[in-house]
Amino acid sequence: MTGSESVTELSSVPKLPQTKVVVNQAWCKKCGICIAFCNKTVLAFGEGNRVEVAQPEKCVSCGICENFCPDYAITLEVEEA
Structure with missing residues (x-):
């Protein structure tokens, strides 16, 4: 890298919203595919x-x-800040 190239600072990269994993037990058939992956x-x-x-x-x-x-x-739901 030469001195004329710029490096993107981490602070300028947009952040993804925080999410949480939610398991709907009524729909889950306990197959374990989610756990495996x-x-x-x-x-x-x-x-x-x-x-x-x-x-x-x-x-x-x-x-x-x-x-x-x-x-x-399973859903990923955005956490409230």
């Missing part, structure tokens, strides 16, 4: 073999769990 281990089987948001702080809002859920039981 979450590479951040946010989701896990909990009591009664129910899918739970075990580690919400690890979520990067990628949407993979929401996209792969065959029953539309």
